[in-house]
Amino acid sequence: MEKSKVYFTDLHVTVKENLQQKLNRLIKTAGIGQIDFDKKYVAIKVHFGEPGNLAYLRPNFAKTVVDIVKGLGGNPFLTDCNTLYVGGRKNALDHLDSAYLNGFSPFSTGCHVLIGDGLKGTDEILVPVEGGEYVKEAKIGHAIMDADVLISLNHFKGHELTGFGGALKNIGMGCGSRAGKMEMHSNGKPHVSHEQCVGCAMCTKICAHGAITVMERKASIDHSKCVGCGRCIGICPTSAIMAAWDESNDILNKKMAEYTWAVLHERPHFHVSLVIDVSPFCDCHAENDIPIVPNVGMFASFDPIALDVACADAVNRQPVMAGSLLEKSLRNHHDHFTDIGPNTDWRVGMDHAVKLGLGNKDYELITI
Numbered sequence: 214m215e216k217s218k219v220y221f222t223d224l225h226v227t228v229k230e231n232l233q234q235k236l237n238r239l240i241k242t243a244g245i246g247q248i249d250f251d252k253k254y255v256a257i258k259v260h261f262g263e264p265g266n267l268a269y270l271r272p273n274f275a276k277t278v279v280d281i282v283k284g285l286g287g288n289p290f291l292t293d294c295n296t297l298y299v300g301g302r303k304n305a306l307d308h309l310d311s312a313y314l315n316g317f318s319p320f321s322t323g324c325h326v327l328i329g330d331g332l333k334g335t336d337e338i339l340v341p342v343e344g345g346e347y348v349k350e351a352k353i354g355h356a357i358m359d360a361d362v363l364i365s366l367n368h369f370k371g372h373e374l375t376g377f378g379g380a381l382k383n384i385g386m387g388c389g390s391r392a393g394k395m396e397m398h399s400n401g402k403p404h405v406s407h408e409q410c411v412g413c414a415m416c417t418k419i420c421a422h423g424a425i426t427v428m429e430r431k432a433s434i435d436h437s438k439c440v441g442c443g444r445c446i447g448i449c450p451t452s453a454i455m456a457a458w459d460e461s462n463d464i465l466n467k468k469m470a471e472y473t474w475a476v477l478h479e480r481p482h483f484h485v486s487l488v489i490d491v492s493p494f495c496d497c498h499a500e501n502d503i504p505i506v507p508n509v510g511m512f513a514s515f516d517p518i519a520l521d522v523a524c525a526d527a528v529n530r531q532p533v534m535a536g537s538l539l540e541k542s543l544r545n546h547h548d549h550f551t552d553i554g555p556n557t558d559w560r561v562g563m564d565h566a567v568k569l570g571l572g573n574k575d576y577e578l579i580t581i
Contacts, residue, residue, distance in 0.1 A: 329354025
């Protein structure tokens with residue numbers, strides 16, 4: 214198989230070219246103009262950052278991508294799907310508040326924000342996964358599947374479950390509806406915390422399978438009837454219904470690859486990753502630690518696998534930042550990401566993505 218092209222530029226600037234202009238040049242040199250954007254709806258998948266986290270990508274970078282898409286005749290929107298856990302992005306209203314708080318407004322980015330899976334994380338499309346080993350039908354946010362073109366703008370950083378968060382995680386996990394995220398994270402069915410349950414019975418009304426009953430003002434789920442759709446998680450006003458969070462990390466990585474396939478299959482896509490502020494954990498945290506390595510640069514490719522591998526290789530070539538969590542957890546693995554998340558091997562997900570036909574691990578790095 215021919216090597217995939219991954220384009221790279223460092224973070225050095227001149228008085229004639231700032232970082233946004235350099236990112237613009239990188240993306241255009243990487244060939245984004247090969248995509249037909251004319252009058253097409255373009256989903257730009259980003260992570261808006263959990264409130265309290267300051268490592269997420271600045272909205273200025275999103276504006277650069279938006280301006281390119283508009284210049285090519287496209288109709289872009291920024292998007293992400295609601296979270297499975299409790300936080301500032303669990304429903305569309307809170308999610309929009311969080312996005313605007315962190316600077317992702319139409320005024321700063323030049324386009325609107327659409328939450329991909331709707332108000333409560335239940336607006337989804339079931340997408341068959343051809344050759345899926347773990348996922349037969351991926352549950353993807355409706356607005357994302359309605360788009361004609363998908364661009365991922367990724368903050369490349371560490372992750373406690375998947376080793377790192379790059380293009381595959383931003384797309385696969387990020388585009389999954391709440392039920393989709395539960396499918397990736399869980400091997401079992403949701404359960405109820407009776408301490409948090411107030412017996413409102415909203416979950417019984419949304420369950421299409423009669424799996425939930427309320428007795429003495431406490432809900433219970435009959436797992437023999439439950440199909441794991443996750444709608445009860447989205448409807449619960451006190452967050453009393455929770456996913457099992459019991460899937461192995463290697464299988465999580467494989468499921469994430471299958472969800473990525475569902476999002477990208479049979480439509481144009483392009484991917485940009487910024488390896489800056491490489492925090493040890495996901496931007497879903499309401500906090501961020503100091504970076505684990507120095508800033509590296511900006512990467513772009515049509516191949517999300519090659520892009521992730523190139524970014525991982527670049528990070529592994531960097532010295533460990535003194536005082537970082539990575540320095541404290543070094544285990545001589547010669548891989549920064551298995552030192553941060555020792556219970557996962559990110560290569561498992563890459564290999565599975567290659568098997569699905571998503572791309573190629575072998576890449577040619579072209580520096581501009």
